[in-house]
Amino acid sequence: MLIAFVNQKGGVGKTTLAVHLAAWLHDAGRRTALIDADGQASSSSWLRVAAPEVNIIVEQRADELIESVGRLAETAECIVADGPANLSETSYDQFLWMT
Ligand SMILES: Nc1ncnc2c1ncn2[C@@H]1O[C@H](COP(=O)(O)OP(=O)(O)OP(=O)(O)O)[C@@H](O)[C@H]1O
Numbered sequence: 647m648l649i650a651f652v653n654q655k656g657g658v659g660k661t662t663l664a665v666h667l668a669a670w671l672h673d674a675g676r677r678t679a680l681i682d683a684d685g686q687a688s689s690s691s692w693l694r695v696a697a698p699e700v701n702i703i704v705e706q707r708a709d710e711l712i713e714s715v716g717r718l719a720e721t722a723e724c725i726v727a728d729g730p731a732n733l734s735e736t737s738y739d740q741f742l743w744m745t
Pocket residue numbers: 655656657658659660661662663684686730731732
């Protein structure tokens with residue numbers, strides 16, 4: 647299962663939700679992974695502290711995202727993705743394509 651937080655607007659709570667959901671899924675016993683596709687890389691920093699056991703990939707290159715999701719899906723039941731801040735970043739389109 648892939649849950650991607652993406653929105654055309656910035657500052658709407660994507661990173662906050664992604665970190666809380668990933669930590670919650672991990673606490674609930676799900677094999678969870680996070681993809682941090684936000685250039686600010688906040689979600690990966692926060693989650694490393696909140697739930698160090700969660701597998702984290704930082705990937706801002708749009709063309710690599712699909713491959714990363716495929717790799718993580720081999721071991722993770724739940725993949726949470728924190729999307730980029732705005733539409734100008736091409737990974738936004740990649741996430742929409744995958745979901
Ligand atoms: N449910 C909420 N209620 C109130 N404030 C919130 C909530 N969720 C997030 N915030 C606050 O809103 C601000 C923006 O949140 P966040 O960084 O998660 O958004 P974002 O969509 O990831 O932003 P960006 O587009 O810059 O990556 C932060 O200050 C955060 O603490």
